[in-house]
Amino acid sequence: MHYVLGILAAMLIGTGVGALFSPRSTILVIAYLVAIVLGIVTIVSPSWLPLSIGTAFLLLAQAFQRDATPVASRT
DSSP: OHHHHHHHHHHHHHHHHHHHTSOOOHHHHHHHHHHHHHHHHHHHSOOHHHHHHHHHHHHHHHHHTOOSSOGGGOO
8 A cells, every 4th residue: 555655646746846847826836835745745654644635735726727718718
């Protein structure tokens, strides 16, 4: 089980680092950094709780980055 948590934590860290390379607001950067830190905590101490909280932060940050206007109406 520790290997599975480690792999999932590495995926969380990689996704968070990849998301940091695109321009974002300050709140989204903080959410991505929290997800990365919780992924590192999961690797150091194999526990599902930091992994699930980090995943929730990452998913919330992904949900908040959506534009308010639909793509079809942009010109």
